[in-house]
Amino acid sequence: MLAVRLSEGQVQVEQTRRPRRPKGHALIRVTLAGICNTDLELLRGYYGFAGRPGHEFVGVVEEADSPAWLGRRVVGEINLACGNCPTCAQGLGRHCPTRSVLGIVRHPGAFAEYLTLPEENLLPVPSALPDDEAVFCEPVAAACEIHEQLGKLQGQRVAVLGDGKLGLLIAQVLQVGGAQVHLFGRHPEKIAIAERLGVQPAATGLFDVTVDATGSAAGLSQAVSMTRPRGRVVMKSTVAERVQLDMAPVIVNEISLIGSRCGRFAPALRLLASRKIDVRSMIADRYPLSAAPQAFARAAERGCLKVLLEPLLEY
């Protein structure tokens, strides 16, 4: 099968063996995959990564232990937890210390014609939800994670810093969840996507909650300066460099800085199926898997939104 390999800063496309399905895993034919900023950072050597990336996908189950999965269109949770440790026992498999992670840590990713995942990680995609939207399930789950960690933000004044892919999704998810969201970014055409849902442009004053989705080391300091005493700053930027931060305002104003990563797929899939958020407008481009180097280059362009990889697309 065709598969993408990242190594020493290069995107390669190679012919390789179809993965063998371990017991309990399903073999999934990938129909659509999305390039995430994390993939771009893996390419730059974040996590010392070399291997097959890709953790946003939709696919069809071709082999599984349970026949009920055969032929089902699915998305899949990306963390492969041990299931036996105290962290897993608390329902926090996403934090299992020995977990592997699809396309990120010790488990070959979705930028290939096939992948395997444990059947327990799979969720069937509702038939009314097209691949083009279901493929956003992972980043939408990352946005929904803010609700899981912070609870309802009904009526709260929220700033989202960064109008990249994740910032746009977060702004939409929190607005639909009842918050009064202001989106801070540099691209009016991107902010316009969220404004159609009632998200407001940048504004002054202090915020109850500020989400740093800038992807830059400077974003956190800015977020702290915009947050009211006892307010919360959600850190969604995975920045490889060390962050320099003046902690005095954090302590004096008793602000909480909350690290936030990936989330549960079920609420994200429900939200996508409700069609209350607009992910389709976020698709910037699509490439066949064989053109992965071009797709990565396109995704890395300043201001580019979601780039999709389609194994079956002709180039």
Next chain:
Amino acid sequence: MLAVRLSEGQVQVEQTRRPRRPKGHALIRVTLAGICNTDLELLRGYYGFAGRPGHEFVGVVEEADSPAWLGRRVVGEINLACGNCPTCAQGLGRHCPTRSVLGIVRHPGAFAEYLTLPEENLLPVPSALPDDEAVFCEPVAAACEIHEQLGKLQGQRVAVLGDGKLGLLIAQVLQVGGAQVHLFGRHPEKIAIAERLGVQPAATGLFDVTVDATGSAAGLSQAVSMTRPRGRVVMKSTVAERVQLDMAPVIVNEISLIGSRCGRFAPALRLLASRKIDVRSMIADRYPLSAAPQAFARAAERGCLKVLLEPLLEY
């Protein structure tokens, strides 16, 4: 009256006018005051401070609008809030943006024979609680603030980093509150004070909550590395320098970093009156007000616990 003045890194004792009491304020004769690490940092120029420090005190009301206060032995909340802004309306006068702070921001402090404070800031000291213990109300309130922010920590595994004055109080307060506290420090004789209350020594493994009371920029990184996924790190160190921190583990493990400052006096006074914590063993030395330079030098010695200033003590 005699009063202490910090200016350009020097501790001076000067004769000055007794403060005039504004309407709504009480005039309080200071009977005992404590030197806090913040005072040592003010001396080093933290906040660009020059003036009269001191925010830990016990005193007797000599003048007040309400005759009920006259002759009462009191402690007092250190934040002077406007009472009219949205922050004050939320009951967060300690975060009022235009507040002054006794001995820290635009309000002359307690290292003097007299101070003034709004009557609404005062709390009567129970007669059974001696000055030597009541003088700890402000730092005990800062420790109790962790309960106000994080809720009950019953049964949770808590690490307190730093066996200085604040670390020792935090370890005691959280242990008495039902947590399983481990105290990490370099001074066995200080840790012994907390161990008499059931606090345990340093241990391995991850903690539900880690409190950084090291007063050092390195403490925060260490605290993050000791905290379980989705755990909480309480930042109690006011470090003047900027902190360099690798945010990747904070985000990947979804840890919350919670700034924490001073707290409400009422629960602290109740806890002191209950005699469940041991503050008396934390008194390292006492000096008359006239010997404030020596008292500051003593307080700045490595490993020194609480140094008290007594206006009426003969030298």
